[in-house]
Amino acid sequence: MKILIWPLCLCILLRPVLCGDPIGPLVNLIRTNLVGYPVIHDKTQWIFDPDVALRRRKQFVELHGDKAERLIERLGLGIDGRADERLIKQRQRDEGHLGGLNYFLP
Numbered sequence: 001m002k003i004l005i006w007p008l009c010l011c012i013l014l015r016p017v018l019c020g021d022p023i024g025p026l027v028n029l030i031r032t033n034l035v036g037y038p039v040i041h042d043k044t045q046w047i048f049d050p051d052v053a054l055r056r057r058k059q060f061v062e063l064h065g066d067k068a069e070r071l072i073e074r075l076g077l078g079i080d081g082r083a084d085e086r087l088i089k090q091r092q093r094d095e096g097h098l099g100g101l102n103y104f105l106p
Contacts, residue, residue: 064071076090077083 060068064074073087073090074083077086
């Protein structure tokens with residue numbers, strides 16, 4: 001068994017040299033598991049402004065309502081051009097409901 005393992009290991013290690021591969025399996029193993037690809041080590045700078053949310057809050061509330069109730073309603077209407085039909089059906093369905101629940105009504 002020992003006689004078969006050494007030639008196999010030697011073939012695996014020398015394969016890149018014989019086949020012309022740029023990297024061998026050992027180098028690939030080290031790169032992927034220990035060091036990481038060079039892309040991982042690139043430094044990136046992000047322009048970040050932590051106060052942008054405070055400035056845009058007024059615009060969001062005007063457009064979507066406080067707590068985004070109009071945004072949720074608009075998302076439920078879909079984007080296929082039948083938003084008006086769905087809005088009428090939803091308003092008919094929700095008339096008389098308290099937050100969409102029937103069991104709070106007397």
